[in-house]
Amino acid sequence: MNSKEERDLLKILHYINQFYGGIGGEEHAGHLPEMREGAHGPGMAFAAAFGDAATITHTIVCGDSYFGENLEAAKQTILDMVRQVKPDMFIAGPAFNAGRYGVACGTICDAVKTELGIPVLTGMYVENPGAEMFVDKMHIISTRDSGAGMREAVPKMAKLALKLARGEKIGASIEEGYMPGYMRVNFFEKERGSKRAVDMLLAKMKGEPFVTEFPMPDFDRVEPLPPIADITKARVALVTSGGIVPKGNPDRIEASSASKYGEYDIAGVGDLTEATYETAHGGYDPTYANVDADRVLPVDVLREMETAGKIGSLHNKFYTTTGNGTAVKSSAAFAVEFAAKLKNDGVDAVILTST
Amino acid sequence: MKLTIGNINITDVVLGAESKVEGGTLFVNPKELEALVLEDGNIASVSFDVAKPGESTRITPVKDVIEPRTKADGPGGMFPGVVAKVDTVGSGVTHVLKGAAVVTVGKIVGFQEGIIDMSGPGADYTPFSGTINLVMDFVPRDGLSAQEYEKSLRVAGLKAASFLGDLAKNVKPDEVIEYDFLSATESMKKYPDLPRVGYVQMLQSQGLLHDTYVYGVDMKQSLTTMISPTEVFDGAIVSGNCVSACDKNTTYHHQNNPVVTDLFARHGAELNFAGMIITNENVYLADKIRSSDWTAKLCEMMGFDGVIISQEGFGNPDTDLIMNCKKIEAKGIHTVIITDEYAGRDGTSQSLADVDAAANAVVTGGNANEVVTLPKMDKIIGSQDYVDVIAGGFENNMKSDGSIVVEIQAIIGATNEMGFNKMSAR
Numbered sequence: 001m002n003s004k005e006e007r008d009l010l011k012i013l014h015y016i017n018q019f020y021g022g023i024g025g026e027e028h029a030g031h032l033p034e035m036r037e038g039a040h041g042p043g044m045a046f047a048a049a050f051g052d053a054a055t056i057t058h059t060i061v062c063g064d065s066y067f068g069e070n071l072e073a074a075k076q077t078i079l080d081m082v083r084q085v086k087p088d089m090f091i092a093g094p095a096f097n098a099g100r101y102g103v104a105c106g107t108i109c110d111a112v113k114t115e116l117g118i119p120v121l122t123g124m125y126v127e128n129p130g131a132e133m134f135v136d137k138m139h140i141i142s143t144r145d146s147g148a149g150m151r152e153a154v155p156k157m158a159k160l161a162l163k164l165a166r167g168e169k170i171g172a173s174i175e176e177g178y179m180p181g182y183m184r185v186n187f188f189e190k191e192r193g194s195k196r197a198v199d200m201l202l203a204k205m206k207g208e209p210f211v212t213e214f215p216m217p218d219f220d221r222v223e224p225l226p227p228i229a230d231i232t233k234a235r236v237a238l239v240t241s242g243g244i245v246p247k248g249n250p251d252r253i254e255a256s257s258a259s260k261y262g263e264y265d266i267a268g269v270g271d272l273t274e275a276t277y278e279t280a281h282g283g284y285d286p287t288y289a290n291v292d293a294d295r296v297l298p299v300d301v302l303r304e305m306e307t308a309g310k311i312g313s314l315h316n317k318f319y320t321t322t323g324n325g326t327a328v329k330s331s332a333a334f335a336v337e338f339a340a341k342l343k344n345d346g347v348d349a350v351i352l353t354s355t
Numbered sequence: 356m357k358l359t360i361g362n363i364n365i366t367d368v369v370l371g372a373e374s375k376v377e378g379g380t381l382f383v384n385p386k387e388l389e390a391l392v393l394e395d396g397n398i399a400s401v402s403f404d405v406a407k408p409g410e411s412t413r414i415t416p417v418k419d420v421i422e423p424r425t426k427a428d429g430p431g432g433m434f435p436g437v438v439a440k441v442d443t444v445g446s447g448v449t450h451v452l453k454g455a456a457v458v459t460v461g462k463i464v465g466f467q468e469g470i471i472d473m474s475g476p477g478a479d480y481t482p483f484s485g486t487i488n489l490v491m492d493f494v495p496r497d498g499l500s501a502q503e504y505e506k507s508l509r510v511a512g513l514k515a516a517s518f519l520g521d522l523a524k525n526v527k528p529d530e531v532i533e534y535d536f537l538s539a540t541e542s543m544k545k546y547p548d549l550p551r552v553g554y555v556q557m558l559q560s561q562g563l564l565h566d567t568y569v570y571g572v573d574m575k576q577s578l579t580t581m582i583s584p585t586e587v588f589d590g591a592i593v594s595g596n597c598v599s600a601c602d603k604n605t606t607y608h609h610q611n612n613p614v615v616t617d618l619f620a621r622h623g624a625e626l627n628f629a630g631m632i633i634t635n636e637n638v639y640l641a642d643k644i645r646s647s648d649w650t651a652k653l654c655e656m657m658g659f660d661g662v663i664i665s666q667e668g669f670g671n672p673d674t675d676l677i678m679n680c681k682k683i684e685a686k687g688i689h690t691v692i693i694t695d696e697y698a699g700r701d702g703t704s705q706s707l708a709d710v711d712a713a714a715n716a717v718v719t720g721g722n723a724n725e726v727v728t729l730p731k732m733d734k735i736i737g738s739q740d741y742v743d744v745i746a747g748g749f750e751n752n753m754k755s756d757g758s759i760v761v762e763i764q765a766i767i768g769a770t771n772e773m774g775f776n777k778m779s780a781r
Contacts, residue, residue, distance in 0.1 A: 136703075172781040184698040184706060184780045186721040186763075188479075193693055193774025194613035197663045197718045201691040202625055204716050205550050205661045213779055214696065214717040216710045256599055256746035257697070257724055257762055282467060282599070282746040283670060284638070285562035287501060324670060325599060325746060325764060327699030327724060328708075 010054035010165045013087035014043045015078070015108055017101045021061030029100075031063030033074060035081045042150060046091065049158035054165065058085050064100035067107070074104075075111050082112055089165035094123030094153045095130060097145040102130025110137050119164040123153050126179065135181040136217075139164065142179050180215060220328075234348035237315035239338070241323030241331070242289065242296035242355040243281030244272070255282030256325035261334040263341070267316035270303045283324030284355050296353055315347050323354060357535045358585040359448045361427065361528025365455040368405045368487045376523045381423075381455050383489060388515050392491070397507040399494045404736045406458070406473050406488040411733035413477075414490055416468030416741050417767050418459045418505075419512050419594050420483050420605040423452040425520035426589065433517045434590040436571025437510060444589035445536075450523045453530075456486040456607055457519065459512035460737040461493035464505045465564040467746055469600020469767040470729070477729040480769040482776065483607070490736045491515060502563055509595050513606065517590075534619050536583050539657070542627050551629040553659040554584065554614050555650055555683070556773075557675060559596045559604070559667040560635035566595040567604075567667075569633060575642075579634040579649035581657075584615040592633070596667075599746040601723045601769035602695050604667050608768065613775050614663055614693070630657045634679070636672040643675050651682035661689035666772045669697055669723065673708040684713040695720035695770035696780055700762065720770035721778040723747070724762050731757025 018024060018031040020041040039047040039056035047056050060081055067074045082090060090112045092105035102124040109120035123141035124131050131140060139160060143153040156177040163170055170176060172185040189196065196213075203210040228234050245253060251262045269276075277293035279286045294300040302314045319338040323331070342350060366379040374384045385403040392401055406412045426432050429447010432439025458471065471483045478484035493511065495504045537545065558567035560575035567574045569582070569592050582591060592609040615631065622628040634650045637643060654662055662683060666676045673694070680690050692714055696706035702722055739759070742748050747765025754760065763769045770778065 172779075174781045180781050182703060184696055184702040184722045186725050186778055186780045188777045189779045190777070192613060192617075192777050193718045193720055193771070193779065194617040194663075195774070196779075197614065197665075197691045197693050197774050198617045198621055198626075200716050200718060201552065201661045201663055201689060202550075202621070204689045204691065205552075210716060212715055212717045213719045213781065214694070214706060216712055216714055216717075217705060219710050220705070252750040254749045255744055256764060257700075257749075259749060282465060283561075285501075285565065286465060287563060325697050325723065325762075327697060327704035329699050329704030 010088040010162070011085070012054050012056045012089045012091060012161065013082060013085050014039065014046065014056050014059045015090070015092040015105065016041050016043070016059060016061055017104065018061060018063040023061065029063045029065035031061065032066055033060055033062040033077045033081065035060050042094070042154065045150065045154045046158055049154050050162070053162055054089070057087065062104065064098070064104060067104040068100045071107065075108065078108055079111055079115060082116060082118065087118060089161050090118050090120045091157065091161055092120070092122040094141065094143045094150070094157065095128060096143055096147055096149060097125040097128050099129050102128035103133060106130040106134030110134060113138060121157060121161045121164055123157050131179060135179050137182065139178040139182060141177050228349050231311055232309060233312045235313050235315055235346055236302065236311050237342055237347045237350045238297050238299065238302065238318040238353070239350050240297050240318070240320050240353045242353055243279040243322040244277055244289065244293045244297040244320050245280050247276055247278050249278070249280045253280045253322055255280060255322060258321045258326045258330065261319055261321035261338060263317055263319055263338065265317055266299055269299060271300045272297060281322040281324050281355060296355060315345065356446045356583045356585045357533065358446055358588060360532045360534065360588060361448060361450045362453040362530040363450060363523050363526050364529045365452045365487060368455055368489055370403060370405060374522055376452065376526050381452055381519065381522070383519065388518060391514055391518055392511040395507050395511060397496050397499055397503055398511060399496045402492045404490045404492065406490055406736060408473060408485050408487070410473045412473040412736060413732040414458055414460060414471040414488065414736045415739060416460065416463045416737060416745060417471055417600070418461065418468055418508055420607040420767065421457045421512050421516035422607045422610045423455055423457060423516045423519035424590065424610065425450050425524050427524050431589065433520060434513045434593055437568060437593055438513050438517045441570055444591055445583045445586035449589055450520065450526065450528060452520060452523055454487055456483060456488050457512055457516040458483065458488045458490045459493065459508050460490055461495065461508055462738070463741045463745065464501050467564050467599055467603065468741070469745065470742070470761070470765050471767050472729055472732065475730050476727055477766055480763055480766045480778065482768050492737055505564060505595065513593060534585050534588070536585050539629065542629055546623060546627040549625070549627040550660040551658055552618060552626040553629055553654055553657055553662040554618060554631045555654070555662050555664040555679060556631065556633050557636055557664065557666050557672065557679065558592065558633055559672065561638050561671065564596050565668070568593050568595055574635045575637050577635060579632060579646050579653060581653065582631050582633050584619070584628065584631045587612045587615060599669070599723065599764040600767045601747070601764040602668055602720065602772050604771070604773060605768065608771060608773055608775055613773055614665055629659060636668065636675045638671065643678055647675060647678035647682050650679050651686055654683050654688050655686045659688050663691050663693065665693045665774065669695060670708045677709040677711045677714060681711050681713045691716040691718060693718045693720070693772050693774045695772050696722045697724050698722045700724050700726050718774060719780050720772050720774070720776060721780045723764035723770045726760060727763050729759050729761060
């Protein structure tokens with residue numbers, strides 16, 4: 001092996017339970033985490049599948065009960081082991097339908113991914129409780145419900161693991177074999193959408209099985225807080241997804257799919273005019289917002305209410321982005337940031353305007 | 356209603372001294388078309404170009420794409436209420452210049468105009484990389500409002516397509532397809548054992564660059580209503596909108612409505628295509644409630660067993676889509692919805708702005724946020740000045756090597772929600 005190949009050989013760290021680690025069954029489920037060199041158990045099959053592309057340098061073996069009953073301690077011990085090895089890729093399982101093993105695989109993969117930034121992959125049966133818990137957080141290869149599915153699972157996991165480790169483009173879930181629900185990826189079907197829709201409707205009407213192309217997710221619904229006790233004392237802030245920005249859109253907030261939000265000072269501003277403000281939003285007719293941006297961000301009315309003592313005060317900063325085509329995940333990330341600023345600034349209430 | 360479509364395969368478009376269709380070639384005298392569109396004093400000038408599949412050509416910012424068609428026999432004319440006078444279309448004989456399209460271009464009205472690449476990776480996402488495009492690049496008169504400008508360009512494109520279609524009134528078609536939409540009683544007698552299937556088409560109606568016209572009527576001012584599916588082949592529905600380019604239904608999409616053609620393809624064998632409902636996507640909540648109530652009510656009155664619902668646009672219209680789906684399902688009628696997704700650039704965000712468990716059969720046109728690099732093209736028709744501000748563009752997305760990085764939502768028709776394309780997502 002020359003030096004270049006050595007450099008390119010990806011280092012893989014593999015996590016398995018006490019059973020696959022050859023220690024024993026349920027009676028050994030309390031086994032403490034240990035790290036061994038090289039590949040063990042199912043790791044041998046992975047090593048064969050990787051060939052010259054990657055090597056399993058270490059294997060961590062941990063009892064399923066120990067992990068489940070000592071979650072934090074187990075996580076920290078294993079994270080320390082991962083830090084020591086600094087692998088290019090972390091693989092756990094596959095866990096098939098073993099519930100505690102599946103939850104352990106999901107939990108440790110999630111920790112390695114979020115805390116250490118190392119790409120992770122696991123595999124399990126769709127009804128494993130770990131699948132439901134972690135399907136929206138990582139790639140999970142869909143496997144059969146028992147170890148008899150090992151021969152099928154390993155090539156799929158090995159192939160996807162190499163792509164993840166190399167940072168290559170990941171195909172759609174049905175192409176790669178991971179569970180839908182984590183990452184939506186485009187690909188080209190054999191038939192056009194309208195034909196697929198007719199086929200799906202015919203199956204649905206006949207009561208035959210069909211597979212929706214987009215399983216409905218759980219929707220994030222937020223319970224409103226109790227009303228403000230005394231609004232005449234409250235500091236009120238304005239936040240909008242209607243794209244109102246100072247004229248010229250100084251921060252270049254996108255017309256659609258915003259990658260950022262703006263924070264603008266309105267101290268001393270009593271009215272948003274055509275000369276001073278406009279909208280960056282590409283999802284509605286901007287004419288009326290551009291003529292009078294108060295229609296979307298009602299600074300004028302709130303200043304009047306402030307003067308009349310109907311509200312305590314109008315906060316001197318507003319936060320804005322374009323909701324148009326912007327990923328919910330991005331919106332949530334913006335809000336986490338500026339909600340902290342609003343709280344820090346002693347704001348009691350926020351009026352959110354949309355379009 | 357019986358309509359015969361006669362397709363005349365166009366294999367070349369040539370600008371020259373005479374306008375005619377001969378031997379599969381569409382010859383266009385630009386002077387004639389120019390005179391036609393300059394009848395509208397709001398248009399200062401227009402220039403013409405032809406873009407063919409496989410060329411290193413980018414067309415942007417594109418407003419609409421229209422297929423040249425003509426009424427060769429029977430009542431009415433193309434684009435009734437807009438170009439032809441109001442008269443019921445959808446029967447008789449219609450000639451189509453198959454393979455040709457009129458593409459309208461001009462400085463942007465809003466943010467929603469899009470891109471067509473005739474080759475390279477961008478070409479895979481748009482059906483209009485496969486048509487021979489007569490591109491009309493307009494310059495408006497100074498001082499026009501956005502609304503006046505949008506209307507002038509919309510009508511100019513339709514007039515031009517109608518003019519070109521008329522050149523083929525007496526040309527013998529290469530292919531003939533017959534569509535027969537039966538009355539309720541006829542179809543029930545003829546196909547008593549087949550499930551009655553309807554099509555609910557949602558039409559974008561949110562305002563400037565977000566409007567759709569039916570026989571010239573702005574759809575946001577209409578209650579949910581019914582139309583014969585054959586009428587759409589004669590331009591009864593025209594696009595006045597650009598939403599985001601990827602999920603805007605261009606006039607070409609309406610003229611070639613794939614749900615209509617695919618339902619007709621199974622009609623009489625596996626299903627009875629029993630009706631088509633058109634409804635709007637207005638911005639006010641009361642309008643959304645009223646329109647979806649009417650949609651569900653009409654489905655029930657028509658005795659449908661199942662319907663396909665197609666959406667246009669995203670975000671706000673997701674609420675209309677889910678309302679339609681929920682209310683129709685609540686009537687005991689099966690639904691399949693066609694939508695697209697905004698799952699973020701990495702695909703891990705929530706795809707739709709509204710969801711419901713009733714929507715258990717979904718066809719998706721793909722994730723519009725997916726990012727693609729469009730390489731430099733040798734020729735630009737229109738202008739690349741806007742590729743950073745159109746929906747799907749972003750700051751500094753033009754690279755020094757001439758390539759541009761965009762979300763595919765900037766590409767015309769990329770994630771079409773009438774199921775026009777093969778692209779999907781999982």
